[in-house]
Amino acid sequence: MSTVTSLGVGSGLDLESLVTQLVSASYDSKFQTISDKQDAITVQLSAVSQVKSALETFQDSLAKLKSADSLSERQTTVTNPDDIEAFTAEATSSASVGNYKIEVLGLAKGSVATTQDGTFSSSSDVVSTTDGVMTFSAGDETFDVNVTAGMTVSQLRDAINKSASNFGVNANIINTGDSTVGTKLVFTSSVTGDPLTNNLTITNNNSELDKVSTVASGGGSTMSLKDSQQAHITIDGVDAYSDSNTMENVIANVTLELNDVTDTDSPSTLKVGTDSDDIEQYIRDFVDSYNSMMSTLKDQTSSGTFSSSGTALTDGGALQGDATLRGFMNQMASLVSNVVQGASPQLNTLYALGISMNSDGELEIETSNSYGGESGEDRLSSALEDNFDDIAALFSGDNGIATQMDSLLEQYTQRGGLLDQKTDTYNDQLDDLNKQETDLSDRQTSYESTLRSRYTALDTALAEMNSSSSYVLNLLASL
Known part of the structure; x- marks a missing residue:
């Protein structure tokens, strides 16, 4: 019996x-058919990704416009005479626009305590022969320093400066080089302001420590004290005081940071104005971002044109006719043209701000008005x-255009x-x-296997028939 090893060999x-x-x-x-559908969906997935990116980019551009503070920002300009930078200023969005003449007559300072002349001859002098405690206080602040028997001036300085509870007292040693004056121990407090409440007070429980205190416990000589002082300025001739050099709301919603005193009768000028340049840029960026987003949406949802036969659409967007995105575009166009409830009657539409929509559905700030009157730029x-x-x-608040747009965008761009x-x-x-595709491939493999089985049997049968025929012919030929 013949055996077929390759399909068709037996039969020829x-x-x-x-x-x-x-x-x-x-x-x-x-x-x-499956491949075409896969390609189409892949293109649609890419289109959705592009649309989401465009929406998120526009949403990012609304961040400044949603913030009332950003849209009401104030600029502060300080003009200092004689190259003296007397102060810097910051204003909140609630600050009133205006000009102010400001003189800095004195800066806030902390009090300074100094040992009397001749108290110590060097930094190695012993402060006390017995143990004691020194208590430092200023305003609402206080801390203690333990003084051990035999502690030197330099050791006391280090104990004060290294104290974990020190609220801002700096101890320093000054070697005057004058044998009569000797070595001075100086305490400087960082607590500034009214001396009645903020002066540095140093008490003790050991009379030997009176010489390094401002209050005596045993009637001994104490340190001399230079009072703390308040900052003192005049604003348009009106006196104002502060316990620190940061003066908040001396001018309503304005913070002054004092740096130096001004010369006599040479006030600095503070101008509080509107930050219109930045706001104008926010508005122009809004127009550009809106148009870019809508352009992407139009490209992806366009219906295309009919072919010459009139039976098929060509050149359409990957998401052509998408009802969800068409609805979004209509909602956006509506928000652009709406009157904002609660806004000023003089400025409650984008048109009043100078922004109009052209025939292509794009926002623009026109440089001229074909119908007469003010242009968009005007x-x-x-x-x-x-x-x-x-x-x-117009833009922020519950009814503001940017707020409403951001809320609408969030429905589309948020996770889920x-x-x-x-x-x-x-x-x-x-x-x-x-x-x-996988199932079809399996069916194709099965179908091909079935065909091969059938045609292998046919090939084998024909091979056997050919073999029998040759045998008969050879037999007849030999007769």
């Missing part, structure tokens, strides 16, 4: 090609100059939002197509 027929053609005819078109300049504080109400849901749907479809 091209059965291998026949099997290949039969398998191809049955499955190639089905695989192509309206923007007027708003920044005359209605600056009303801009915040509408765009994530759309992505999940496409991924599910892609998973299903991948499964269909």
Whole structure:
């Protein structure tokens, strides 16, 4: 019996090609259909990703516009005569616009305690022959230092400076070089302000320590004390005082940081104004970002054009006709044209701010007005100059345009939002197509195996018939 080792060898027929053609005819078109759908969904997934990126970029551009403080920022300008930087200033968005003449007559200082002349001849002198405790106080602050018998001046200095509870007393030693004056121990307090409450007070429980205290426990000589003092300025001729060199709300919603005193009758000038340049840039960035986002959406959702036969659409976006995104675009366009409730009647629309929408659905700040009247640039300049504080109400707050836009965007861009849901749907479809492709491949393998089995049997049968025929012919030929 003949054995077929390769399909078609036994019969001489091209059965291998026949099997290949039969398998191809049955499955190639089905695989192509799945592949086309996979490609389409992959493109749609990419389009959704681009749309989400565009929405997130626009959402980021709304951050400043949502903040009332950002939109009401104040600029402070300090003009100091004679190259003296007397103070710096910061203003909150609630500060009133205005100009102020400010003189710095004195800076806030802490008190200074100094030992009397001749108390110590050197830093190695012994402070006390017995143990004791020194208590340092200023304002609401206090701390203790233990003085041991035989402690020297330099050791006392170190004990004070290294105390973990020290609130801001610095001990220092000054070697005067004058035998009469001797070595001075100086305590400087960081607590500034009214001397009645903030002077440094040093008490003790050992009369030997009176010489390094400001209050005697045994009637001995004490340290001399230079009082602490308050900061003293005049604002347009009105005196103002502070316990520190940081003066808050001396001018309402303005903080002054004092650095130096001004010369007599040479006040510095503080100007509090609006930060219109930054706000104008926020507004122009908003226009550009909105147009960029809407351009991406239009590209991805466009319906395309009919082919010459009129039967198919070509050049359309990957998400053409997407009802969800079309709805979003309509909502955005509505917010752009809405009147903002609660905003100033003079500035309650984007149009009043100088922003209009052209025939292509893009926002613009027109440089001219074809119908006469003010251009967009004119309206923007007027708003920044005359209605600056009303801009915040237009964009921020519960009803502000930026707030409403951000709320709408959040529905689409947040984790698990509408765009994530759309992505999940496409991924599910892609998973299903991948499964269909795997199942189809299994069926194709099974079908091909069946064909090969059948045609192998046919090839074997024909080979046997050919062999029998040759045998008979040879037998007849030998008769």
